[in-house]
Amino acid sequence: MADWPARGCLIRRSLLAGWLLVAPAGAHAAPNLQLTGLEEVDLITNVGLSVPRVTFSCNASTAQIRRYVDAAARAAEEALQAHGYFNARIEGRIDVRDDCRDPALHVEKGPVTTVRSVEIDLADSIESIESVRSFVEENRPEVGAPLDQAAYDALRDGLLTRVQRLGYLDARFSRHEIRVDPAEQAADIALALDAGSRYRFGELDIEQTVLNPELARKMAGVERGAPYTSRNLLSINQNLSGTEYFDSVSVRPDLDRREDLDVPVDVVARRSPRTSWELRGGYATDVGPRVGASVKRRYVNKRGHRWAARTQLSAIEQRLDTSYSIPRSADPLRERYDIYARITRHDNNSIVTTEAASGVQWVRETDRWTRSLFTEYLLDRTRYGDNPAESNGFAIVGGRLGYDGLDDPLFPTRGVVFDVSLQGAAEPVLSAANFVRARGLAGGYYPLGRWIFAGRAEAGMISTDDFDSIPRTLRFFTGGDRSVRGYDYESLSPRDEEGTRTGGKYLLAGSLEAMYPVVGDDWYLAGFVDTGNAYTDPEADLKTGAGVGVRWRSPVGMVRLDVAQPLDGSGGLPRLHLGLGAAF
CATH class of the missing domain: 3.10.20.310 (membrane protein fhac)
Structure with missing residues (x-):
């Protein structure tokens, strides 16, 4: 039985490269190695890439050509051993053609050597590590399979690399060998890794x-x-x-x-630069043209405090808000406290609202999860249609839990996302009414072949004995680009006696969509069905819209152009919806 130490051998599936080294007689006016006897493409390629290049001319001496033939035979032998052929017979000769002589090899590969046994000895400290154990299981040579030195090298080197990456910097193989018995065409593989201590x-x-x-x-x-x-x-x-x-x-x-x-x-x-500025603009059929600006103070002091202010203006809504963030000393990477304030004016569907709020919140962000608790005081002044405006104040406490598992924030194709929130106020604590408000959203993307399917579901509820005092911003509306397409923005809502949309106590909405690429991976056609409504009576009808659209994977995110038809029997015309970003 003979020892066969591990020896590297370049293996590439390049038929062109193999042909350049192993060319048929008469192909060039210079010597070329003639290789016969092999039929398998991978063996021909590996031998052709392993033998030395022919560097001599047709006038070379016989001794020089013989030296090349001997070197080529040794290289071919090693190339065949890399594939498990240890009993190959290689005959070297010199072929004469026209006025030139070519070196030649005739190869009989013989029987393939198979794996007889595999012994891998790992310390308990590393064998119990899942990534190491799964790597060994996936790459362990199978008994009875042809011996493949490249696979053995990948197992040996990959195992050592993984262990060292896990902190076992002194890990070394105390034994790594392939013992080949040419008479039996059998090979025994043995690996023993001494991991040492973990750093x-x-x-x-x-x-x-x-x-x-x-x-x-x-x-x-x-x-x-x-x-x-x-x-x-x-x-x-x-x-x-x-x-x-x-x-x-x-x-x-x-x-x-x-x-x-x-x-x-x-x-x-x-x-980073201490201060950053941003100007932005856009258009959506929900709110029309919109512009915005923001300023951010990335660090205010050496305690990591930050400050930011933002404004956004459109025909329907004008908003200005600011926040001051303080990292929590116990875990500043994941937790912070925010002190914030905002003022918003909203004018849509004959409802005019001006609100101001200020508060504090605790936020914890870990991996894809976001958790927050907040308390704020909200002042709201709202006028519904021609009715007199009413002002109310609320001391609100609440919390939120969110998860974002999408694979790409700009153009998601896989993953799930959900967001749930709960907030409320009590009349004895500086509030105009008692209420509890809950809202939840869940959605996801799933690829199937070249198709991408998306789904979304949303529900909300307000529990109160004095709904008339609840601020407009806490009531539920739906309809528009990101909810039920085919209907105007916030047009699905209960109405008062004058026909003014007043918002609902309940919300229920959902959507199903399918996208298919038509130009590369940047342009998609889509078909969708949306349904939902905001209502006060739990038995209110859901409104449904359906349509087709185009999706463009732009540098700044998903651009959506949809044409949707309302299916409520009203005979309404199809509506055009234009938006930027995923639907949730």
Whole structure:
């Protein structure tokens, strides 16, 4: 039985490259290696890519050609062994054609060597790790299968790389070999990995001028003593980059200074510009042309405080709001407190509302989840039709839970999203009425072949004994680009005696849509059905609209152009809907 140490052999499926090295006689006025006896394309290609190039001329000496034939035979033997052929017979010769002589190899590959046994010995500390265990299971050579050195190399190198990325920096193979028995055409594979001890993160030295040093270390999100892994290294970069405090972040582990299983890490973070400005404009059939502006102070002080102000103007709504954010010292990367204020004027469907609110909220963001609790005081002044305007105040408390699992925020094709909120006020606590308001939304995208299917469901409810005092902004309306297409914006709502839409106590809406690409992956045709209504009587009818549309994957997100027909029997004309962004 002979030992066969692992030897690299380039294997490419390039028929062109193989032909350049193994060309038929007479193809060129220069010597070419003639290869016969093999029929399998992968073997011909690998041998052709492994043998040396012919660098001599037709006038070369016989001794030089013989030396080349011997070298080519050795290279061909190694190439065949990489595919499990250890009993190949290779005959070298010199073929004469016209006024030139070609080196030639005739190959009889013989029987293929198969895997007789596989022994992989891992320490319990790493064998219990799911990523390591699954990698070994997926790449373990099968007993009885042809021996494939490339697959063995991928298993050996991939296993060591994964273990080292998990913090076992001193991991080494105490045994790695393929023992081949040519007489039996059998191979025994043995791997034994000595993982050693797992390293930890040592001192995290962050070179930056924006935040207090301790706050910057907390923002990194990886504490000293945490397992040293490549994923945690990447998290440090992503966490600091995602805060907007820094324009660029460089993370470098100092492996040369590691000791006592601690790896010091050096971080260099360059500050972002302190202030940013933004102007924007757009159009949607719901609200018509709209413009907006914002200013953001990315860092106010070394404690990481921020300030921002925004305004948005359209024919229907004018809004101005501002917020001051304070990172929570215990977990500044994921939690913050916001102090905010806003003033809004809304004029639509003969309802004119002016509201002002200020409050505070706690927000926690982890991965794709968002949780928040808030309390605010809301002043609302609303006029319905020709009725006198009424003013009411409410001390509101509430909370929200959201999840965003979409694969692409600009043009989603897979994933789910949901958002639920609950808020309320009590009349004895500076409020015009008692109420509890709940609202929930769930939706998702699912690809099937080239089709993309989307669905959305939304429901809401207000519980109160004095609905007339509830602010317009808390009542439910539907209809428009992002709810029930085929109907005007906020046109689905109960009406008062004068016919003015007053908003509902309940909301129920849903949508189904299918998209199919027609020009590359940027243009889609869509068909959809929407249904829903806002109502006071729980037995109110749902309104349905259906239509077709076009979707464009623009650089700034999904552009939607829809034509929808209301299906309520009213004979209404189809409506055009234009919007930017996903439907939820």
